[in-house]
Amino acid sequence: MKIVIAERDDHERVAIEWLISTYSIPINHVFAAKTVKETLAAVEKELPEILYLELDMIPAENWPLMTRHIKSFSPKVIAVTAEATFERAKQAIELGSVDLLDKPLDPVKIKDCLRVASSLVSRREQLNDLDSHKDEGFSYRSLFLEQELNIGKLTLMILHAENNKKYPDLLEFLKAYPFREHPTILPLTDMVVCLFKKTQNIRKETVKFLREWEAAHIEPLAAVIIPPNQEMKTVHEMYRGARRLLEVTFFIGYRQVILPKEGYECWNEIDPFLTSAEQRDWVEMLNSFDKQKIKNWMHQEFFHMDTPFPNPEKLRTRLTSILAQVRRFMKTYQLDNGEMEEYYMKIFSEILYNRVLYRIVQEMLLFLYELLDRARIGDVFSKKDVIERGLMYIEKHYANPDLTLEDVADAVGRSTAYYSHLLMKRQGISFRQHLANKRINEAKQLLHAGQLSIKEIAYQVGFRNPSYFTRLFKEMTNMAPREYKLNVQQEME
Incomplete structure (x- = not known):
């Protein structure tokens, strides 16, 4: 298994290599990259199963290129950032990251992420044996390539558990379930695709399947069914349509069978x-x-x-x-x-x-x-x-x-x-009254001191207009500032 560590900090790259060797993570080859250009080249040349990617090193103008490259070569991504912002989280989601780690990094979290990523890679390798179902007439090629024609008599179903940890149980339950016509079962990373050649009563059977599954496992499960139709020319189109329909579970939840419906086809x-x-x-x-x-x-x-x-x-x-x-x-x-x-x-x-x-x-x-x-x-x-x-x-x-x-x-x-x-x-009192009281009281102190002119005092206590200061002072003390100053001087004499 290969990993590309795209990280500008030399010390962090060395630390990750040490973690890989210390904790016996099944990664045999480690490649380093310090720039976007080096990262793109390493991913293309080495075809790593895992990409450790510092998001902060990618300028905005290079982001579309980076995402296209990663999606083309499909490594499992561990995203890292020093900026725990929504924008970074959104980028991590866009890349389908295993996780988004915040700096300063926790060695335990890095180790766990590396193990999860390597486990996902291993599972994908086990499942993606493209020829495993040739005898049944369908294979993974049917899902991912535009080569298996849909002759209008095929039903495609996706089963997806809300909790990914129930995936192994779902697969085991599905294989043992007594469908009237046992489907071609194509397990994927986090869901299972079923292809039925006969299409009678599949919705009723699926409802029963969900009921029995929940009785045994409690965890919510959703089923998406694409019934026979002439609009989708290939199995690949049916699969893409089913995945798109699965996204409406965000709004309507699990524990149900989802069929194509007007309003579900776009956002x-x-x-x-x-x-x-x-x-x-x-x-x-x-x-x-x-x-x-x-x-x-x-x-x-x-x-x-x-x-x-x-x-x-x-x-x-x-x-x-x-x-x-x-x-x-x-x-x-x-x-x-x-x-x-x-x-x-x-x-x-x-x-x-x-x-x-x-x-x-x-x-x-x-x-x-x-x-x-x-x-x-x-x-x-x-x-x-x-x-x-x-x-x-x-x-x-x-x-x-x-x-x-x-x-x-x-x-x-x-x-x-x-x-x-x-x-x-x-x-x-209101804020305006309190502020006026404060300014007038400060003005009184300055008038007592007798060293500044009325105009200078007005400016010093926060008034732009000396005339307004004089008018307000008189309203609050019943005498003009000049008169107040003379009274103070007379009292002092």
Whole structure:
């Protein structure tokens, strides 16, 4: 077995080679690459079964070329990055990576990934004996090459377990199952394809098969059936159509038989990112600890979809866009560490890899409820601190003529409306009144000192217009600044 290690850091390449030799991972040949060009050349020349790929080394303009190359030569990819962003996770998914590892790397995780990748390679080699079913009339060539014609009497079925760990059990159960006509069985890496020459009652048989499977194994299973048709000219077309249909399990779940249906044949392309209004809604819902409103929003957004369904990858992006708002909330309440940080990363992984939208949303809601409970407990003790931190920010920045309530709210990690409400509730005055009081009191101190002109004092305490400063000063003290200064001087005499 061969591996290409595409990594710019010499030390990390050496460390990986050491892991391979130390833990007896069945890799016999190791090749190194430091650049995109070297990586492309090594993959093409050596045909490695595994590619360890540092995503950060690939410029955006080289990404399409890299993906085409990897898909052409089909190595198992272990993706690595120093930037744990959604963009990197999306790239890893696009490459069909075994896993995405974050730097600094954990040797145990690298070892586990290498073992999983080598295991997948071994399984693929065992299964892809292209001539193993010649006597039955079909082979893997039928699935992957446009050479086996569909004469309109063939039914193709895909069986897929939601939990990949049940794959060996599924294969064993399938081989022993008493179909009326035993199909040609073509096991793949994570699913099984069945080809039936006779087509009567296959849907009923499949329903019964799913029922008996679940009675024995509990784990959800989905079956996709492409019935005989004249539109798909080859077995390969039927296989591709079935794989495409399997993707709707993201929306409708497992435990069912899926047949071609209008609305299933294409995706509805959507803008995956939250609008400005939606971002404000999420800030408000989180800051008000409104669990019911969050639940209603999530259910309305993700559980009431008509066909054609949105592109699943775009929907995953939308879920991470929500998670970005949640991340800011966590930072505000200093919950971006420890248990909640681990929980957050678990939800991020659920969004990227869970096969069913319903489960992602439910897991995400449970996480949000726990987060809101912890934040509310912290909020009881921190509300006073929030107000005090805001007042300290005003003390420090009152001389800035551009200072706004939004600046203060941002500084303490609260929404503008929420901080304004807290300030009014605790201090009894608005932000504008408090800022005016602060500036006028500072002006009084400078007038006492008697060293600056009225105009200079106005500028120094945050007023752009000395006339407005004079008018406000008089409203608040019942005398003009010049009159106030004379009174102070007379008192001192």
